[in-house]
Amino acid sequence: MLAADIVCGALFALVTVLGFFAARWRRGDLNRIEEWGLAGRRFGTIVTWFLLGGDLYTAYTFIAVPAFIFGVGALGFFAVPYTILVYPLMFAIMPRLWSVAKRHGHVTLADFTRDRYGSQSLALIVALTGILAIMPYIALQLVGIQVVVGELGARGTGLRADLPVVIAFAILAAYTYVGGLRAPALIAFVKDALIYVTVIAAVIVIPHKLGGYAHVFAVAERTLAHRPTPGGLILPPRQFTAYATLALGSALALFMYPHSITSVLSCSDRNVIKRNAALLPAYSFLLGLIALLGYMAIAAGVKPVTASYAVPDLFVKMFPGWFVGVAFAAIAIGALVPAAIMSIAAANLFTRSIYRPYVRPDCSARREADVAKLSSLLIKAGALAFVLWLPTDYAIDLQLLAGGWILQIFPTVALGLYGRWLHRWALLAGWMVGMVSGTLMAMSQGFKSIYPLHVGGMVIPGFAAFYALLLNLATAALLSVVFHASGVSNGIDKTSASDYGEALAR
Amino acid sequence: MMRRSLRLGSAVGICLGFANRSAYMRKSSVSSSSARRRFKLLLALPFIATLWPPLYASATPAWHGIPFFYWYQLLWVILGAVIVALVYFVSR
Numbered sequence: 001m002l003a004a005d006i007v008c009g010a011l012f013a014l015v016t017v018l019g020f021f022a023a024r025w026r027r028g029d030l031n032r033i034e035e036w037g038l039a040g041r042r043f044g045t046i047v048t049w050f051l052l053g054g055d056l057y058t059a060y061t062f063i064a065v066p067a068f069i070f071g072v073g074a075l076g077f078f079a080v081p082y083t084i085l086v087y088p089l090m091f092a093i094m095p096r097l098w099s100v101a102k103r104h105g106h107v108t109l110a111d112f113t114r115d116r117y118g119s120q121s122l123a124l125i126v127a128l129t130g131i132l133a134i135m136p137y138i139a140l141q142l143v144g145i146q147v148v149v150g151e152l153g154a155r156g157t158g159l160r161a162d163l164p165v166v167i168a169f170a171i172l173a174a175y176t177y178v179g180g181l182r183a184p185a186l187i188a189f190v191k192d193a194l195i196y197v198t199v200i201a202a203v204i205v206i207p208h209k210l211g212g213y214a215h216v217f218a219v220a221e222r223t224l225a226h227r228p229t230p231g232g233l234i235l236p237p238r239q240f241t242a243y244a245t246l247a248l249g250s251a252l253a254l255f256m257y258p259h260s261i262t263s264v265l266s267c268s269d270r271n272v273i274k275r276n277a278a279l280l281p282a283y284s285f286l287l288g289l290i291a292l293l294g295y296m297a298i299a300a301g302v303k304p305v306t307a308s309y310a311v312p313d314l315f316v317k318m319f320p321g322w323f324v325g326v327a328f329a330a331i332a333i334g335a336l337v338p339a340a341i342m343s344i345a346a347a348n349l350f351t352r353s354i355y356r357p358y359v360r361p362d363c364s365a366r367r368e369a370d371v372a373k374l375s376s377l378l379i380k381a382g383a384l385a386f387v388l389w390l391p392t393d394y395a396i397d398l399q400l401l402a403g404g405w406i407l408q409i410f411p412t413v414a415l416g417l418y419g420r421w422l423h424r425w426a427l428l429a430g431w432m433v434g435m436v437s438g439t440l441m442a443m444s445q446g447f448k449s450i451y452p453l454h455v456g457g458m459v460i461p462g463f464a465a466f467y468a469l470l471l472n473l474a475t476a477a478l479l480s481v482v483f484h485a486s487g488v489s490n491g492i493d494k495t496s497a498s499d500y501g502e503a504l505a506r
Numbered sequence: 507m508m509r510r511s512l513r514l515g516s517a518v519g520i521c522l523g524f525a526n527r528s529a530y531m532r533k534s535s536v537s538s539s540s541a542r543r544r545f546k547l548l549l550a551l552p553f554i555a556t557l558w559p560p561l562y563a564s565a566t567p568a569w570h571g572i573p574f575f576y577w578y579q580l581l582w583v584i585l586g587a588v589i590v591a592l593v594y595f596v597s598r
Contacts, residue, residue, distance in 0.1 A: 085553060085586075087587070087590055214571025234575050236563075248553075248557060274590075277590045277594075281586055281587035292576070
């Protein structure tokens with residue numbers, strides 16, 4: 001594994017240099033939060049393609065999706081319809097957000113919520129939900145690095161095994177502190193290039209070595225059928241509703257995550273978002289191919305410690321040492337980019353929606369940027385502590401819950417971009433219902449995302465977060481009728497209809 | 507199976523048909539905002555095509571050893587991108 005260590009180390013060093021250089025790239029005044037946290041809203045189509053690609057398709061995705069397929073078969077492929085549906089949604093919704101945010105200087109969804117509904121408390125719950133949802137996600141990126149480090153030979157326990165992760169994260173924290181969003185944007189170029197090279201090599205070389213796709217699928221089908229909980233290649237009818245609600249619910253949730261919003265708001269023009277909605281599916285195609293690696297791992301007969309090691313084990317078995325280094329660097333660097341953006345996004349949320357309104361309302365722009373930088377360090381330290389001292393399963397369970405939580409701000413934010421009929425207090429109540437019911441449903445199933453809903457005599461298994469969203473929407477709609485009828489104040493809208501449209505595109 | 511491929515074929519056909527119409531509309535510059543809004547409805551196609559698994563939960567027709575379930579959805583990644591691109595160019 002020496003060759004792998006050297007290649008992986010060299011690529012990591014390259015990325016470190018780039019990370020620190022980023023502060024000088026497209027120079028701006030990094031003492032302002034819009035420069036540090038959104039890179040001055042100056043990214044064009046190409047930079048955004050790499051940035052969003054690096055941001056949305058995380059290292060964890062690249063490990064977890066094939067691991068899911070490896071474990072259960074067809075159901076795991078929901079990641080593909082999910083990432084198909086994300087883009088029509090992004091095309092329709094996100095340009096409106098970009099325009100209004102640009103007009104009013106919003107840096108986060110909570111900023112928008114405050115101005116749209118004239119409600120500090122609604123903004124606070126949007127911010128808190130975002131921070132809560134993003135923390136376990138950052139922690140899972142670290143798990144991605146841990147898997148690679150473990151595979152490279154430090155699978156022991158204690159400090160020796162953890163040291164590489166700690167060092168990687170310390171370096172990441174340093175250049176994110178200095179360069180802000182510019183750092184992950186620049187590193188994303190390397191990350192995405194490595195991922196494309198790795199995956200294209202994998203889907204050509206590995207099936208060839210294993211005797212063709214037909215053989216891969218045949219072996220996978222036989223093996224899955226003989227598992228303790230049998231799986232299959234083709235989705236059985238009893239999983240139809242689960243598959244569809246997982247895909248739709250996840251697609252609705254993705255652009256509610258703070259890190260997605262940070263990348264979207266850093267675009268230079270609303271048309272950059274629209275163009276990327278047509279160009280980003282290239283990554284979805286890649287994800288589909290990566291998912292199939294799960295079956296190749298079965299066909300290759302790898303015996304991973306946990307399903308997370310399925311693809312790394314497959315690479316070690318199939319690739320020469322130096323190329324294993326490239327592939328592992330792709331995964332590790334693939335963890336750094338989203339982790340950086342996520343911590344920046346959480347820092348923006350904390351600074352704009354908690355620190356400024358509740359701690360120091362009169363703070364200067366300089367101070368605001370300083371607080372954001374400092375909190376990005378604290379957030380990363382928290383995620384690191386989480387991963388080092390708590391079992392990995394906690395992070396995975398929490399991330400699953402978090403996916404359900406973030407979906408609950410959809411009515412406030414996404415529907416709020418189109419109108420204000422939903423009353424602000426009704427939205428608050430709906431959010432509460434969604435959070436509580438989503439959490440209870442997931443917990444009742446032992447932290448599985450699928451909840452068997454009983455309707456009449458029928459059982460409809462579906463994505464718990466999606467069911468929670470339906471309850472949330474029903475509550476918000478019902479109470480809106482009540483609040484409007486009884487004349488409860490719906491706050492003052494600081495935005496106007498023209499803020500959302502094409503007119504302000506440039 | 508035939509039925510399934512036909513349905514798929516007609517979805518592609520619809521997209522191509524719209525593409526021709528869009529070129530025509532731009533040439534004759536009748537692309538009013540209501541026509542543009544109608545084009546946005548195309549964005550619903552990927553939802554219809556993927557959120558109804560009975561449409562594609564089948565092993566055949568396989569393509570180069572890849573079951574229909576997989577290549578159908580991978581194909582829709584591409585079709586989804588084409589549809590978004592189309593709507594983008596028409597709405598510009």
